[in-house]
Amino acid sequence: MRNLMLLAALATPFAQAESLDVAAHSMVRLPNKSASVHLERLQVAESATLLLPASLTELKIDQLVLGRDARIAIAPADSTLSIQAGYAVLEPGSEISAPGSAGTYQRAARPGRNLDLQLQALQAEQVSIDARGGAGAPGYAGLDGANGKPGGCTWGQASRGANGDNGGDGHDGAAGGRIRLAVPGDFPQERIHVRVEGGAPGKPGDAGKAGQGGASKGCLVYRTDAGAKGRDGLPGQAGAAGEAGELILRQL
Numbered sequence: 001m002r003n004l005m006l007l008a009a010l011a012t013p014f015a016q017a018e019s020l021d022v023a024a025h026s027m028v029r030l031p032n033k034s035a036s037v038h039l040e041r042l043q044v045a046e047s048a049t050l051l052l053p054a055s056l057t058e059l060k061i062d063q064l065v066l067g068r069d070a071r072i073a074i075a076p077a078d079s080t081l082s083i084q085a086g087y088a089v090l091e092p093g094s095e096i097s098a099p100g101s102a103g104t105y106q107r108a109a110r111p112g113r114n115l116d117l118q119l120q121a122l123q124a125e126q127v128s129i130d131a132r133g134g135a136g137a138p139g140y141a142g143l144d145g146a147n148g149k150p151g152g153c154t155w156g157q158a159s160r161g162a163n164g165d166n167g168g169d170g171h172d173g174a175a176g177g178r179i180r181l182a183v184p185g186d187f188p189q190e191r192i193h194v195r196v197e198g199g200a201p202g203k204p205g206d207a208g209k210a211g212q213g214g215a216s217k218g219c220l221v222y223r224t225d226a227g228a229k230g231r232d233g234l235p236g237q238a239g240a241a242g243e244a245g246e247l248i249l250r251q252l
Contacts, residue, residue, distance in 0.1 A: 022048040024067070030056065044070040044094075051075070061085045064119075066094035074098035076110040076134070080178075083117045090124035100134035100174045100199060109134035109199050112177030112245055119183050120252065127187075129194045131177030133242035139168030139205030142233040150215040158215060161230035164208025169236040173199025176245025185251040192249065198242025207233035 019041035022028045025048060030037065032053035038060040044050050046067040052059065054077035064085040066072070074081060074097065081098070096117070103109035112131035119127070145162035176196035183192070210230035 019043070020050075021045070022050050022070075024048055027051065029053070032056070036060075041065075043067070044072065046070060046091075049073050052081070057081060059083045062087070064088040064090075066090050069093035070095075072096045074113050074115075076100050076113055080114040080116055083115065085119050087121040088119045088124070090122070090127060092125050094124075095128040095130060098129070098131045098177060100132065100177070102135045102199070103137035103171050103174070103202065105137055105140070107137075108171065109136050109174035109202075109242070111174040111199075111242070112196060114178045116180045117182070118252075119181075122184050122187055124187075124191070126191045126193055127181070127183065129179055129181070131179055131245055132195050132197050133174035133176045133199035133245070135200040136171040136173040136202030136239040136242070138203040139170045139236035139239075141206045142167040142208030142236075144209040145211030145230040145233075147212045148228075148230075158213060160228045161211030161213045163231040164210050164233035166233040167205030167207045167236035170202025170204050170239035172239040173201050173242030175199075175243040178246045178248070180248045180250070182250040182252055187251070189249065194247045196245030196247060198244050201241045202239035204236035204238045207235045209233075 020039055022044045024045040027049045029051040030053060032055045035055060036058040037056065041063045042061045043065040044067060047069045048067065049071045052072060052074045054075040057079050068091045071094065098113035098115055100110040100112045111133050115131060142165035145164045148159035148161045150158050176198050179194055179196060181194065210232045213228045
């Protein structure tokens with residue numbers, strides 16, 4: 001009930017609330033009616049996930065606790081998301097996840113979300129951020145050619161099989177995100193793990209197979225020849241990999 005009341009409060013613009021606790025092994029989605037949210041305390045328990053909507057552009061947290069294998073999952077969007085935490089505890093396996101989405105036949109791949117993340121005080125074995133670009137959609141598979149018609153004693157020679165269509169080209173992967181990360185000056189850089197690779201290229205579409213020629217047929221006086229086989233299509237070309245993003249690290 002407490003979480004339900006809190007989520008209702010967060011549905012107003014520039015909302016402020018005392019705390020939000022996401023129970024272990026559960027998932028909670030922040031309402032998408034607020035562009036800016038301020039939490040005094042945010043705790044995402046073990047193996048739990050807090051989903052942040054695309055409409056959110058600013059999240060201020062006085063105290064942040066991510067349990068073991070917990071995640072803050074951020075929806076793709078064109079705008080940069082600013083996250084400022086006064087004090088953060090990040091347990092092993094926890095992650096801030098902001099990858100782009102994979103492309104489909106109807107929609108291009110989305111890039112990783114750009115983040116401006118400030119952790120004023122930090123207790124963590126590792127800071128893990130994933131802002132990889134989405135993979136490109138595969139190309140369409142070429143249609144197989146139709147089979148030819150068999151020969152007949154009244155209409156003569158069998159027809160040739162149709163050619164297979166060429167496969168479509170794969171689509172390009174999306175770019176990785178740009179991450180501006182500020183951590184305390186005494187936090188070791190080797191314990192910062194940020195992924196900003198571009199999305200994988202879309203696979204080429206398979207070539208359509210050639211249609212079989214029409215079958216021969218024996219008639220009373222003569223025999224019709226079989227039709228020739230069609231030509232196989234050509235496979236498509238693979239898309240291009242997305243451009244790598246960027247990590248801009250600043251030590252406070």
